[in-house]
Amino acid sequence: xxxxxxxxxxxxxxxxxxxxxxxxxxxxxxxxxxxxxxxxxxxxxxxxxxxxxxxxxxxxxxxxxxxxxxxxxxxxxxxxxxxxxxxxxxxxxxxxxxxxxxxxxxxxxxxxxxxxxxxxxxxxxxxxxxxxxxxxxxxxxxxxxxxxxxxxxxxxxxxxxxxxxxxxxxxxxxxxxxxxxxxxxxxxxxxxxxxxxxxxx
Numbered sequence: 001x002x003x004x005x006x007x008x009x010x011x012x013x014x015x016x017x018x019x020x021x022x023x024x025x026x027x028x029x030x031x032x033x034x035x036x037x038x039x040x041x042x043x044x045x046x047x048x049x050x051x052x053x054x055x056x057x058x059x060x061x062x063x064x065x066x067x068x069x070x071x072x073x074x075x076x077x078x079x080x081x082x083x084x085x086x087x088x089x090x091x092x093x094x095x096x097x098x099x100x101x102x103x104x105x106x107x108x109x110x111x112x113x114x115x116x117x118x119x120x121x122x123x124x125x126x127x128x129x130x131x132x133x134x135x136x137x138x139x140x141x142x143x144x145x146x147x148x149x150x151x152x153x154x155x156x157x158x159x160x161x162x163x164x165x166x167x168x169x170x171x172x173x174x175x176x177x178x179x180x181x182x183x184x185x186x187x188x189x190x191x192x193x194x195x196x197x198x199x200x201x
Contacts, residue, residue, distance in 0.1 A: 003021065003022055004019055004020065004021055004082060004084065005019070005020065005021070005022060006018075006019050007019070007020065007025065007028060009028075009029070009032050011032055011035070012037065012038045013038050013062060014038055014041065014062050014063070014064060015062060015063045015064070016032055016035070016063075016064055016065075016066060017059070017063070017064070017065040017066070018031075018032075018065070018066045018083050019081045019082050019083060020082065020083040020084045020087050021084040024083070024084065024087040024088070024091065027087040027090050027091050027094075028083065028087060030049075030090070030094075031049055031054060031066060032066075034047075034049060035047070035056075038062075041056055041064065042056070042058075043056065043057060043058035043064075044056070044057070048108065049090075050089075050090055050093065050094075050104070050106075050172075051086075051089050051090065051093060051107060051108060051109050051157070051158075051168075051171070051172075052068055052069060052086045052089065052090070052108075052109055053068070053069045053075075053108075053109070054066055054067065054068050054069075054086070055067050055068075055069075055079055065081065066083065067079045067080060067081050067083070068080055068082075068083050068085075068086035069086070069109065071085055071086070071089075071109065071158045071161055072085065075109055075110070075158055076110070085161075089161075089168055092168055092169035093168070093169050093171070093172045095169070096169040096170065096172065096173075097172055099198070100173075100189070100197050100198060102173070102174065103174075104172035105129075105172055105173060105174040105175070106172075107138050107140075107157055107171045107172060108157065109156065109157050109158040110136070110156050110157065110158070111136055111137065111138035111156065111157050112136055112137050112138060112154050112155070112156065112157075113138055113140040113141070113142060113154065113155055113156070113157055113159075113160065114140070114141050114142070114152055114153075114154055115141070115142035115143070115152065115153060115154075115155065116142065116143045116144055116151065116152060117151040117152065117153050119142050119143060119144060120142075120163045120164060122144055123182060123183050123184075124144070124145050124181070124182055125142060125143060125144050125145060125181050126142070126143060126144075126145055126178060126179060126180050126181065127140055127141070127142050127167065127170060127178070127179040127181070128140070128141050128143075128176075128177070128178045128179070129141075129173060129174065129175050129176065129177055130175055130176070131175035131176070132175075138157055138171070139175060140157075140171065145180075157171055164181070164184055166184060166185060166186060167179070167181070167186070170186060170189070173189070174192065175192070176191075176192035177189060177190065177191055177192060178190040178194075185200060186198070186200060187199070187200050187201075188200065
């Protein structure tokens with residue numbers, strides 16, 4: 001079992017606490033470094049940072065704990081002290097953006113993904129992102145490579161963690177990118193010009 005550490009950082013006259021597994025300190029610092037000024041921090045403050053929502057909880061006068069929405073239970077109503085999963089998602093997404101030398105496109109955990117029914121039971125499928133201005137819509141579609149169904153369902157972006165956690169990193173790709181999945185693994189990523197920018201082989 002991975003050891004979970006309770007970490008303390010002093011910044012701008014505040015003491016900030018976070019609990020997470022070893023190896024995620026750099027990702028934790030990314031959150032600490034974008035926090036508002038001391039004057040604007042208050043108990044219960046919610047912050048969207050990338051994919052997730054974090055909450056500031058006051059411990060006493062100048063001490064706060066940072067917690068995250070709980071993807072493993074219900075991120076709409078529940079929070080968790082353990083930031084490990086939230087920081088892992090952040091790490092996976094920022095690593096892919098860096099590897100492909102692209103700017104990460106925004107997506108929030110509660111945005112909608114449209115998929116062909118039963119697609120995750122297939123060995124071969126794809127993800128493609130379309131440009132959209134529709135509030136709450138990520139633009140992502142998950143379908144079969146040989147589409148033969150008009151039966152579509154929707155799910156929230158965070159639910160992909162239960163279907164195939166390997167795909168969570170790909171959700172920051174821009175519009176018109178295509179992700180090819182074989183055997184549950186990302187086999188290739190094509191950019192908006194259909195040029196292969198990532199290959200597993």
